[in-house]
Amino acid sequence: MANSSSGEKLLDRLVRVLEAFAPDRPELTVAQIAERADLPRTTAYRLVQDCLAVGFLTRQHGTLRLGVRLWELANRASATRDLRQVAMPFLEDLNQLLRQHVQLSVLHEDEVLILERHSRPGAAINNASVASRLPVHRTSMGMVLLAFAPAPVQAGYIGRHEGLLAARHGDVRRELAEIRRRGYATFDGLIDPTTTGAAAPVLGPDGAAVAAIGVVIPRDSDSLQVVAMALMTAARGIGRALQEGAAPN
Amino acid sequence: MANSSSGEKLLDRLVRVLEAFAPDRPELTVAQIAERADLPRTTAYRLVQDCLAVGFLTRQHGTLRLGVRLWELANRASATRDLRQVAMPFLEDLNQLLRQHVQLSVLHEDEVLILERHSRPGAAINNASVASRLPVHRTSMGMVLLAFAPAPVQAGYIGRHEGLLAARHGDVRRELAEIRRRGYATFDGLIDPTTTGAAAPVLGPDGAAVAAIGVVIPRDSDSLQVVAMALMTAARGIGRALQEGAAPN
Structure with missing residues (x-):
């Protein structure tokens, strides 16, 4: 139960990180993600690292973008x-x-x-x-x-x-x-x-x-x-x- | 650090749950997700509940599908x-x-x-x-x-x-x-x-x-x-x- 509740919170934070990206702001820094997702900078930083590891985000020229892996997972089925x-x-x-x-x-x-x-x-x-x-x-x-x-x-x-x-x-x-x-x-x-x-x-x-x-x-x-x-x-x-x-x- | 490591593991498990869905198997039960994602049934069940809560999955006629929310987040930016x-x-x-x-x-x-x-x-x-x-x-x-x-x-x-x-x-x-x-x-x-x-x-x-x-x-x-x-x-x-x-x- 404790696990589930902390898991749920992590998914909520994940959604907020992904929601920070939009058509008019497809590239963000960690600081911008933290601000838009209303998360402490260290929390945002850790979550961004996790997202980079699984391909939900990619780093390009020092900024972050939504990863092709996320697009693939969401679209193929x-x-x-x-x-x-x-x-x-x-x-x-x-x-x-x-x-x-x-x-x-x-x-x-x-x-x-x-x-x-x-x-x-x-x-x-x-x-x-x-x-x-x-x-x-x-x-x-x-x-x-x-x-x-x-x-x-x-x-x-x-x-x-x-x-x-x-x-x-x-x-x-x-x-x-x-x-x-x-x-x-x-x-x-x-x-x-x-x-x-x-x-x-x-x-x-x-x-x-x-x-x-x-x-x-x-x-x-x-x-x-x-x-x-x-x-x-x-x-x-x-x-x-x-x-x-x-x-x- | 402990947080980060457990967070990363959760994202890994999330990816495995999402990967269980494919063009030829767009609808799955929790048992099928657990099997395809190689996760214990209880872990899969909890993760599915979390995914339903944030809209990464939706339930239709007793089976699960990828959620429209996931598609939207992955596609808009x-x-x-x-x-x-x-x-x-x-x-x-x-x-x-x-x-x-x-x-x-x-x-x-x-x-x-x-x-x-x-x-x-x-x-x-x-x-x-x-x-x-x-x-x-x-x-x-x-x-x-x-x-x-x-x-x-x-x-x-x-x-x-x-x-x-x-x-x-x-x-x-x-x-x-x-x-x-x-x-x-x-x-x-x-x-x-x-x-x-x-x-x-x-x-x-x-x-x-x-x-x-x-x-x-x-x-x-x-x-x-x-x-x-x-x-x-x-x-x-x-x-x-x-x-x-x-x-x-």
Whole structure:
């Protein structure tokens, strides 16, 4: 028991060390890690040494980066691996047909987690990168994931975010029902006000969303319905391919 | 010190638990984890509980999978992230032009680690999936990474693998020199004898390979030189885009 509790604490500290790294700060010194992870410098130093030993971190030119070994362990049997692999050709199709950034995401811990992204030079601005998170109730992917979430998940989210949702225009439940009826969601740009997002759900066999695909287009584009139709078509293709892949043969 | 040593051991055990999961066994029970990680059942059980608490593992229908949280931490500031992001559009170009699987890889701990892969229905057989590893001296990507590795890295690899390399036909040093001269490598299918691999190096500013891109084509294809030219052209594009991205502005 003592062991377990100290072990758990070590994993908590490990997570804090790994969390110190982010897309805009991929290289850190031990002092920076200690500060960002809120750990004493000596504790951070020891944990960094342990991480270096197992390849979770690597040292380059005197600074530390996340190690390739960590990436490998997390990716080779990841729960999202099949989804990404199955969705990839469909994302490419959309990328070519729509000539805009296309994204694949899931609902995770009340946020939208970006799993994959296909970029295009010259496309509308979109800064959401792979493995980054977006708020649910302010993005088209988030709203479509919520609209097509199982009832308890949707109710749970709404319950936990009453305050945030109250600040929005309109009744969120009515909005979600409308998204379900229409089959897709749109939402004006979170990061850039000149853009609009559109998203469609990838549905599992039970009719609940397992993922969302989304695209960012210039705001006031008159092609929104065309884009939405492409998204819904590709999303159905992904859903079917997932079930075919999962079927025993 | 005692702390550090016990901490290191815990990270070692953590790595063994995570390593128990693989593409062909993404779902495991605690008993299976204990067996594959060579840990006492009670130790495995405690570590699994700790991993569940921080999201490194998730429980689904009574079995355990790698957690989305682990994927997120490993991917959001990964050292290979820029490389993958820069290479992606070039891989798509090749995928469309060559109509075959295209892969991006790096040399890591004397093996070829697959970072990204673009698949195509109907393309030649290729089972190398993302985050999987291939042997260096039996694949075109491995040979090209070795041929364009810095001299000490190449010599180190050859020194560590004398036995394996002796079993090959021909002198490996001469072969590597020939690959350098030609600018690409080819190698008959490791996984499927009816295929051939071709690979070209992505070079850094110092002229050493930072990555390789490769394609698998049907063996005895008369288009090998055409494929190699496409690979070399795309590899140069990736190398240039990487340096432009890294340039201060």
